[in-house]
Every structure is written in C-alpha cells, then in structure tokens.
Amino acid sequence: MTSMLQSLHQTWRYRGFVLGSVKRDFQAKYHQSLMGVLWTLIQPLAMILVYTLVLSQVMKTKLPGVETGNGYSYSIFLCAGLLTWGLFAEIVSKSQTLFIDNANLLKKVNFPSATLPLILMLSALVNFGIIFGLFLLFLIISGQWPGWVILCLLPVLAVQLMLSIGLGLVLGVLNVFFRDVGQFFTVFLQFWFWLTPIVYPASVLPSYLQPYLFANPFYGLTASYQHILLHQQWPEFANLAWPLLFSVLLCFLGVHLFSRHAGEMVDEL
C-alpha cells in the first residue's frame, strides 16, 4: 500500500513529463501531414459511414429497438457504441506493446514507469475527446441532445477506462514474457467487437443467446451508452455491476502483475 502511494506521489512529481508526452504524442502524429488533426476525424467518420450505408441502407436490416422514428437513429446508435469501443480498443491494443515499445527508456532512464500507462490513456482520451465532441455537436444541431442525462456518460466512461487500463496492464506485462499474448489478443479483439451489440442491437439475437450476452463485460457499457444517447434515458446501473466488478478485478491483477514483475520485465526487454 505504501509503495502504491509512493508511486502515485512519484507520478504526480512527473506530471510535467506526463502532460508534455501527451502533447508530443498528439503533435508527432500530425507533424508531417498537411491535413493534420483532420485525420483523427476522417477515420471514425469513414467507419460510421460504411456501417450506416451497408447495414441500414444496402442490407435494409431491420433493427428493432433502434428505429424511433427519425432518420438519424441508426447513426446515433452506431456512434454511441463504435466511438466508445474505438477508445477501448486503442487503449488496450497500445497497452499490449507499451513496455516493449518503451524498452530503451525503461532500461536506461530511472523514472516512474507507472507514468507510461497514464500517458497512453490520456493520449487516447484526447483523440476520443475530439471525435466525441464532434458527435455531441451533431446531437445538438440535429435536435437529438439528450439533456442532463448526458452526465450519466461519465460513470460509464469511468468504468470503461478502468476496464481498459486494467486489461491493458495485464496484457502489457504478460506480453513482455509471452509474446503470443499480443498476437492472440489482436485476433480476440476482432471477435469481441462482433460479439458485442455495437453495430447491431442486442434484440436481433435469438432469445436463447440473450442471457449469455451479460457475460460480456463490454455489453453493459455499450448498452448504457446507447440507452443514454439514443433513448435519452437513465441507464440501468445494475447492468454496470458486472463490468465494474470485472474491471476492479482486472485492475488488481494488473497492478499485482506489474509491481511483482516490473523488475524482471526490464531484464527481459
């Protein structure tokens, strides 16, 4: 516990480094491109366009529970799940290789290594903030603004961040010792995406599959986002219990693995 507090204190002392790194990450990404920050937007926008066209227009899929009477429903439904999943996927897949990518720094410079996941998370949040901010702007303009209930996004987002960073830490540490973990998880993430009702509503699944959906810790999160943004209602917080428990467990496991193997990790890199 004292070591936890110590590392928190250390991280605070290095806040200049953390914020500077986040800023540099952002600049580095767009330094040499003409359109710069626009690329942050183009990528998810293209994805949203593809899904909207293919699923709701071309395939004329019936999406029960999504149609609430206006043309934007599916797009809002999609954005609610897709943008947040994008944040999750970015954090987790970058965490996998976090320690491997920073091998030289870890070996040669004495600094609190707990700052690395923090930098990663903040960088991802900046990108997410831009695209999600734009989405919120779209909600206001199209008259779909959900009102105060939007604040409910924050606790859901908090649980999601815990899940991402906990899982990321576990994978990041394991990947240093067993490189198969990274390879496996990249494949697994694809399946996980399609097993989560993000581009399709949960109600299209056969009823015998429905109970199993709750085993997926991301389902509770996605459902809450969709509830808030599309139906403009309070989410059912009970649905968040399992994701929260799962995230807390992962965080403990991650911190445990990290503090126990941090030293050995440097030897292995």
Add this chain to the structure above:
Amino acid sequence: MTAISVKGLGKAYKQYNNRWLRLLDWLSPGSKQWHRLNWVLQDLEFEVQAGEALGIIGVNGAGKSTLLKIITGTTQATTGQVQLQGRVAALLELGMGFHPDFTGRQNAMMAAQLQGLSAQEIQQLMPSIEAFAEIGPSIDAPVRIYSSGMQMRLAFSVATAIRPDVLIVDEALSVGDAYFQHKSFERIREFQKSGTTLLLVSHDKAAIQSICNRALLLSHGRKVMEGEPEHVMNHYNALLSDRKGDSIQVSTTAAGHKSTQSGTGEVVIQQVQLFKQNSEATETLLTGEMARLQLLAQVMSPVAELVVGVMIKDRLGQVVFGVNTFHSQQVLTELRAEEKIELNLEFEANLGPGHYSVTVALHAGPDHVQSNYDWRDLALVFEVVNVSKEEFVGVTWLPHTLRIQHE
C-alpha cells in the same frame, strides 16, 4: 558522509531451456524452479564517500553496466541493496528518446521532464542549456538534421543542467569532438569540486586516472581489487593479458612501489637497468642526458616469435613514450630454450623533472593482449632532475628556439 553504499549486491538473470518452461514457472504453484540463474554480479560491497570519484574498470562483460544500471535504479538487484544520498543523475546513454521530428528545444524539454523537472524549472534552465550546448540557431531545427555530435552536445547539456549529488557516467562521454569532450570533462570536474560524488565507467586510462580518487576492478561480476587508480589500472592491464589463466603477481619493490607482474612464462625478464652514457648504473638522469635502458631476458621454453616492448610512464601513470621491436621490425623468431635476450634502448632523456617508471613486456604480436610471456609494471623507477636546461614545466623537453621582439 556516505553517498553510495552497496551491500551484498548480486544480480542474476533467469534462463530457461525453452519458452514453455517459463510458462510452467509462472503457473506451477509449488516452489519448484524451472529456470537457471545466471549470475552477472555477486557479493559486491563498497562505499563511496560524498565528493569522492570512483572509477569502475573491467573487461567487456565484467558487469560494469549492470552495476551502473542497478545503482541508477533501472534494473533491480537480485540480492543485497544500494543506498544513495541525494539527487542522482545518470549519463548512461545520451540522447535517449530524442524524437527526430521535434526541435532541439522541444527534445531538451522532454529530456528535462524525464528527469522530473517542472516546466518552470526548465524554463529557467533553458538559456544555460542552450549556451552550454553551443549549437546556435539549430536549437530550433528538428533533431533529425542534427549531426550525432550536436545531439550529444544537447543531450549532455540537458543531463547536467543541474548539479546532481551523485553523477553516474558510462562510457557515453567518449563521443563528440575533442573540444566538447574537454568541455564536458571540465563540467564534471567542477561538479566534483562542488561536492558531487562521481561514479565513472571507462576503458580510458587517462580519464580514470585524472578524475578518480579510487578505482574498482570488476571481473566476472566480482570485485577483484579496489584502491589507487594507477595501481588498479596496472592490475587491469595485467588481467587483459591474462586470458590463458596464468598468474598475476603483485610484489613490492625495494622503493615501496607495487609492481604488477603477469605472463605465461615462456620467456622471462631477468633484469632491467638504467645506465648513464659512461655505462654507470643509475636511478637519476639529467634532462637532456644520453641514457641507456638495458633489459635482460631468458627463453625458458621455445617460442615462435618474440617482441620486446618498453614504456616510460610519468608519476600519474600516463605513458610518456613507448616502443617495441614489432614496430621497429626487429621481431625475433624461432627461439630455443636457454637462449638469452638483451635489449638496449639508447635515448636522450628529454624529460621534465620528476619521477618516471618503466614498464617492460615480452610478448608475440603487436601488443601484449594476444599472447603475453612476461609483463612487468614499475620494473624500474628513476628520477629526472634538471640542471643543464633553464627551468620549464611539463613531462618533456622540446628542443626549441624562443624569440621575442619589441619595437
């Protein structure tokens, strides 16, 4: 006050015969170990007092870098502990994490933040960092167009922007041009004068001897010797030629000097003597006088090749002059046992006043590293006094003409 205290320090890396064993190691709950430990450092004990400078010497793979990494804190020790007092700065690898697309200034910022400095402190330090690096307007150009020397300058300047209490320097410093090397050593010396404790790893004899008060010799992860830099350096040189596992002996000469001797013994040095021009043995020479150094050796068992080398060193152990029969193309070949060797070096003693020592070596090939029959440090010590020339400073007398004018 003790600045660095190392107690019972050991470092072992885990080794697995195959990757699956590591998985077993992680998953098996019992105490059974599936790895072997490969010890690179063992039972290290030493202390460095505040303001002292300790040199760490050893052949590649002796564990020097691992030791520095443990003291710096990036690598964890397997056994024992390290205690440090005050702010530590490490120059393990300069220019770590420089991003090529950012300007020198931005990268300097980043490097300073990595040391835990706040934005405000960095703002204050920036002008002095720029001034010391001396890279001019390039500070605002991307690092990708920097020469490696410029990157070094900037990196060193940032790393030493604040005087640390403990400074750890790896061989990193030997890069950069002579001017900047000089400048950076000057800064390190200044730090030392102000009380910074210094830990220096180097193969550069001159660096160790001119900066360090004490040296520590590592071999196979253990401390072999600790003491006067000159003395430890001699032992290290002996160790270099000791690859075949022959003996190294240290004996004390009549004058109280510690002489290091090593070699495989096919040919042995029997006598080293210094003569004046009139063939009178001496231990004192006058500056500019003609002298003759005589070396007698005997072949104990046949050797295919023999090179004889002689080196004169000053009081600090710096080589003033060295020569051998390989470079003079006088290599002796196919020597039979019982043959006697005599080498005479006649020279003009254009040396400054002071004490000098003679190191002699018998070996094959251009230097003593390849195969060393006999090597002796401090085989002879002599003094040079200046009576015939006007007073001058330095270790050597240069024949010269001095002109001065005024109108």
